[in-house]
Amino acid sequence: MKPGPFYIRNLRVEPPLILAPMAGLTHTAFRQLVAECGGCGLFYTEMLSARSLPFETPHCSPWLQTTERERPLMYQLLVSEPEELPAAIEKVESCGADGIDLNMGCATALIVKRGGGVALMKDPRRAEAISKTARRHTNLPLTAKIRLGWRLDWTTLRDFCLMLQASGIDAVTVHPRLKGDRLNRPARWTYITKIKELLDIPVIGNGDVDSPETAFQMVEQTKCDAVMIGRASVRQPWLFRQIATALFTGFQHQPEPEPPMIYHRFASLLRITTHPERQLRLLKEFTFYFARNYAFGHTLWSLVHNADSLDNAVALAEDFFQQQRPKPSPLIS
Numbered sequence: 001m002k003p004g005p006f007y008i009r010n011l012r013v014e015p016p017l018i019l020a021p022m023a024g025l026t027h028t029a030f031r032q033l034v035a036e037c038g039g040c041g042l043f044y045t046e047m048l049s050a051r052s053l054p055f056e057t058p059h060c061s062p063w064l065q066t067t068e069r070e071r072p073l074m075y076q077l078l079v080s081e082p083e084e085l086p087a088a089i090e091k092v093e094s095c096g097a098d099g100i101d102l103n104m105g106c107a108t109a110l111i112v113k114r115g116g117g118v119a120l121m122k123d124p125r126r127a128e129a130i131s132k133t134a135r136r137h138t139n140l141p142l143t144a145k146i147r148l149g150w151r152l153d154w155t156t157l158r159d160f161c162l163m164l165q166a167s168g169i170d171a172v173t174v175h176p177r178l179k180g181d182r183l184n185r186p187a188r189w190t191y192i193t194k195i196k197e198l199l200d201i202p203v204i205g206n207g208d209v210d211s212p213e214t215a216f217q218m219v220e221q222t223k224c225d226a227v228m229i230g231r232a233s234v235r236q237p238w239l240f241r242q243i244a245t246a247l248f249t250g251f252q253h254q255p256e257p258e259p260p261m262i263y264h265r266f267a268s269l270l271r272i273t274t275h276p277e278r279q280l281r282l283l284k285e286f287t288f289y290f291a292r293n294y295a296f297g298h299t300l301w302s303l304v305h306n307a308d309s310l311d312n313a314v315a316l317a318e319d320f321f322q323q324q325r326p327k328p329s330p331l332i333s
């Protein structure tokens with residue numbers, strides 16, 4: 001991996017390791033946990049509806065809540081029409097955003113039906129209008145997160161990427177799966193390579209990185225400027241630190257934290273940051289991925305899933321931790 005930082009417009013990202021936007025997961029409590037573990041050079045919010053954002057109150061909105069520790073922070077906008085952008089951009093700028101990302105990759109049926117996420121890759125004109133409108137309304141670093149599209153077609157994908165660059169997008173994140181691909185299908189890294197060769201702006205690679213080895217392989221193979229990590233960072237919020245220590249200078253080795261300690265810390269952060277009504281649901285979402293640290297993770301997951309309060313869930317998890325040792329490094333799916 002390149003030893004130095006990389007830049008998105010004027011934003012310095014160091015190390016070039018990025019927390020992926022994940023709905024229900026990359027809220028302030030989780031981002032703070034990742035920040036405490038260290039090694040993450042750039043944070044993303046979960047996707048935020050551009051239509052609803054203008055009506056949110058920053059200090060109490062679960063979508064906009066943040067702290068100085070989760071910096072730099074990109075706000076990811078879910079947008080269907082250019083008209084939704086000016087007010088949404090004004091809102092995130094007033095919240096102190098370090099940059100803005102346009103979601104062009106979400107494949108959730110309801111979102112696609114409403115014309116957002118990967119639906120934009122089927123309608124390049126609308127995607128272009130959205131990108132240009134965003135560019136006109138902000139000087140902040142502006143990124144777009146894409147998939148490979150609806151079917152494998154390099155010419156269409158190439159034209160889409162060139163359109164983003166020409167519209168003023170400062171960096172593109174490539175999650176190389178098609179609209180219909182499930183997350184357990186291997187990501188097609190060769191397309192990150194092709195897009196990196198094509199574009200002058202930085203390309204962020206994403207998909208299936210779950211260790212220092214896979215991070216290194218992605219960069220070696222694709223020459224991407226930075227690596228974005230999703231699911232594996234929920235299983236191991238200390239993964240960025242591990243990768244940074246292995247691949248970059250300036251990061252001192254730290255022993256891997258004990259997973260139960262991380263689980264308790266996450267629960268405490270939820271208590272501090274999150275409305276009681278949402279705490280248990282967010283702990284469940286986190287546990288779904290975190291449980292993969294254990295051979296009998298499905299037991300942990302079902303204990304927490306059936307709990308009726310945060311305290312109850314944490315107590316049940318603690319009983320589990322007393323009886324089970326984490327496994328070394330399971331593969332993600």
Ligand SMILES: Cc1cc2nc3c(=O)[nH]c(=O)nc-3n(C[C@H](O)[C@H](O)[C@H](O)COP(=O)(O)O)c2cc1C
Pocket residue numbers: 020021022023024025046047076103105106145175206207208209228229230231232
């Ligand atoms: C639970 C979940 C929620 C996600 N939410 C978002 C989202 O809000 N915006 C987005 O662009 N991608 C979202 N993604 C996709 C991830 O950002 C990422 O592209 C994908 O998980 C592949 O990376 P990984 O193999 O490192 O997990 C989500 C993925 C998961 C598993």
